[in-house]
Amino acid sequence: MIISVASGKGGTGKTTVAVNLALSLKNIQFLDCDVEEPNAHIFLKPLIKEKTEAYIPVPEIDEAKCAHCGRCQEVCAYHAIAVLPGNNGQKGSVLVFPHLCHGCGACSLLCPQTAIKEANRDTGVIEIGERNNMQFVHGRLNVGEAMSPPLVRQLKKYINPTRTVIIDAPPGTSCPVITAVKGSDFCLLVTEPTPFGLNDLILAVEVLRKLKIPFGVVINRSDIGDGKVEEYCKQENMPILMKIPFSREIAVSYSEGMPIIKKDASYQDKFINLYLNIRAIKSEANSRY
Amino acid sequence: MKICVTSEGKTLDSRVDPRFGRCRNFIFFDTKTGDFEAQENTNAQFQGGAGIQSAQLVASNQVKAVLTGDVGPNAFQTLQAAGIVVFTGAAGSVKEAIEKYKKGGFTAVSGPSVVSHSGKQEMKK
Numbered sequence: 196m197i198i199s200v201a202s203g204k205g206g207t208g209k210t211t212v213a214v215n216l217a218l219s220l221k222n223i224q225f226l227d228c229d230v231e232e233p234n235a236h237i238f239l240k241p242l243i244k245e246k247t248e249a250y251i252p253v254p255e256i257d258e259a260k261c262a263h264c265g266r267c268q269e270v271c272a273y274h275a276i277a278v279l280p281g282n283n284g285q286k287g288s289v290l291v292f293p294h295l296c297h298g299c300g301a302c303s304l305l306c307p308q309t310a311i312k313e314a315n316r317d318t319g320v321i322e323i324g325e326r327n328n329m330q331f332v333h334g335r336l337n338v339g340e341a342m343s344p345p346l347v348r349q350l351k352k353y354i355n356p357t358r359t360v361i362i363d364a365p366p367g368t369s370c371p372v373i374t375a376v377k378g379s380d381f382c383l384l385v386t387e388p389t390p391f392g393l394n395d396l397i398l399a400v401e402v403l404r405k406l407k408i409p410f411g412v413v414i415n416r417s418d419i420g421d422g423k424v425e426e427y428c429k430q431e432n433m434p435i436l437m438k439i440p441f442s443r444e445i446a447v448s449y450s451e452g453m454p455i456i457k458k459d460a461s462y463q464d465k466f467i468n469l470y471l472n473i474r475a476i477k478s479e480a481n482s483r484y
Numbered sequence: 485m486k487i488c489v490t491s492e493g494k495t496l497d498s499r500v501d502p503r504f505g506r507c508r509n510f511i512f513f514d515t516k517t518g519d520f521e522a523q524e525n526t527n528a529q530f531q532g533g534a535g536i537q538s539a540q541l542v543a544s545n546q547v548k549a550v551l552t553g554d555v556g557p558n559a560f561q562t563l564q565a566a567g568i569v570v571f572t573g574a575a576g577s578v579k580e581a582i583e584k585y586k587k588g589g590f591t592a593v594s595g596p597s598v599v600s601h602s603g604k605q606e607m608k609k
Contacts, residue, residue, distance in 0.1 A: 268540070274533020277540050279566045288565050292558055295533050 197360040198473060199228075199379040199408075203395025205366035207385045208415035208439070213363040214238040215455050216383075217329060219466035224358040227333035228375035229365040230319060230346050237452045241324030241331035249334060250315035251298035251345040256289045260310035263287035267302035267311060276302060298345050319346045323353065330355060344374040351378070359470075368398045373406065381473050382410040383436070388420030393427060400431070409480055411436040411473065434476065437469045485515045487585065488542050489578045490552040494522035496579040502553025503603035505535030511578050512545055515586065534603065535559030543568060551581050551590065556603065560596040572597045 200213040210227075214235055217223045227235040254267065254276065265278040267289070275295035281287035293316050303311040319336040334350040336343050343365070351374075354360055364375035376382050382403055386396040396412070403410045412428055417438035428435050439445070439455075448458040456463045490507035491498045501507035506528040513520040527537040535555070539562035542550060550563060551574040563570050571590035574581040584590060 274530060274536050277536045277562045277565070279540070279543055279562070285567075290536075290562055290565055292533070292536060295536075295558075 196381065196474075196477070197354065197362065197379045198381050198383065198470075199362035199364050199376040200383045200385060201364040201372055201376050201399060201403075202366055202385045203368055203397070203399035204386065204392050207366075207387045207392060208413075209366070209385050210235050210238070210363055211415070211439075211445075211449060211455065212383060212385050212413055212437075213361050215462060216466045216469060217361045218454055218456055219463045220359060220470055222328075222358050224330040224332070224355045224360045225363070226350060226354065226360060227331075227363045228347050228350055228371075229363055230334035230336040230343050230350065231365060231371070233333040233335060233363075235363050236324075236331070236333060238454050239326055239329065239331055240452075241326040241329070243322045243324040245323040247321050247323075248317055249319045249321050249346045249349050251296070251318050251342070252300060252303075252313035253293045253296045253298060253316045254291055254302045255312045255314040256291065257310045257312065258289070260308045261287075261289055262308050262310075263289065264307060267306055270301040270305050271296075272299070272301070273297050294341060297342060318342070321346075321350055321353070330358065343371045347371060347374040351375075368395070368402050372399075373402065376403070376408060377406060379408050381477055382408045383413055383469075383473075384410055385413045385415055386424055387416050388414060388422065388424045390421075390423070392420070393424050396424060397427070400433070409476060411476060413437045413439070413469070415439045416441040434472070436472050437465065485549075486545065486547050487513050487515060487549040487551065487582070488545065488547045489513060489574065489581055490550075491522070491578050494524075496520060496577070496582070498578050500551070500553060500574045500576060500578055500581050502575070504550070504552045504555045505538045505559050506603035507538070507552065510538075510542060510545075512547065513578075513582055515582075532601075533558070535600075536562050539563045539566065539568075542566075549585070551585055554598040554602060555593070555596055556598055556600050557596040558600065560593075 217225045227233040268276045268278045275292045277290040324331045332353045334346045365371045386392040411434040418440040489511045490501040491509045491511045492501045510523045527534045535558045539559045543566035549569045569592045
């Protein structure tokens with residue numbers, strides 16, 4: 196089973212939930228897909244055994260073959276190619292803007308002259324490690340790189356279906372999140388009882404409904420803020436699977452890179468229960484169809 | 485000779501739009517005949533690549549020079565590849581900018597005058 200942990204708003208406790216859930220269970224593979232700022236390794240402390248570079252395929256034009264027909268520019272959804280037809284007997288030219296390219300491959304596939312090859316552009320690294328029989332994979336996007344989905348996609352190729360896979364997703368509701376949670380069997384939405392938490396939770400719920408991924412809510416710092424998040428969950432008939440009250444102790448241990456369950460062992464049962472609840476929801480959903 | 489001025493409106497009395505890639509309109513002006521034609525810039529709303537698309541649009545109109553406020557790196561590179569001379573710092577009405585250009589009041593730029601997505605920031609204001 197693949198369980199992803201997401202949130203609309205940043206800083207609600209995705210990594211805290213993902214890491215503690217992972218440490219409470221057995222036969223886990225952990226994927227930190229928040230490649231713009233991966234931080235799960237700080238808590239899981241894996242020993243990195245393998246490192247591979249991540250690439251995105253960008254077009255390389257063979258000027259000798261190119262007829263400047265403009266087909267590549269037409270099919271590029273990201274405006275990463277400019278074809279300038281020549282005039283007055285002057286030869287045209289093709290400009291490629293690699294930083295706008297998403298590596299979809301349409302240009303090279305559809306070039307009538309087969310004048311486009313794909314060249315690899317380095318976007319980051321993937322690191323693979325292990326700790327106490329937990330498999331660990333994360334990606335690190337290069338500083339200044341604007342596009343994370345290709346790296347997230349490459350990272351997800353390492354998913355081990357023989358294990359319970361926990362994906363720590365990036366915050367937000369745009370492409371990087373969608374790429375990270377796509378294909379999950381279940382998604383945990385971590386939120387906080389504030390107007391910001393609620394606003395972004397609603398957006399995240401819309402995304403998951405569109406992706407048809409079953410989900411449940413975890414409310415972090417549940418005893419501060421207001422009751423609007425709970426109200427919303429009730430109204431929308433969404434299960435609240437766990438509440439973590441605010442605790443200075445948890446905050447301190449977080450800042451020291453220590454998981455909650457190492458500080459307060461009673462949390463291990465709570466996270467195991469969370470997992471069992473997810474399984475129950477999943478099997479109920481399966482029997483319904 | 486045909487030149488292009490980025491413009492807020494569609495007449496010669498309109499103000500020069502200081503952005504290139506995300507300007508509202510392009511005014512194509514024939515310096516020989518004094519004829520002009522306005523074209524709305526449909527690339528202005530693009531998330532990315534507006535400058536490149538706008539530069540291509542301008543290039544497809546066989547323009548020799550562009551008068552605008554500022555130009556970003558991608559647009560500049562594309563305009564340069566198309567052999568179009570770029571003049572930045574244009575302000576006031578389109579008519580005034582054209583007059584100044586005719587008198588040789590602008591100096592061609594040899595590189596972009598602003599960073600990427602500057603026009604997008606401008607739009608948010």
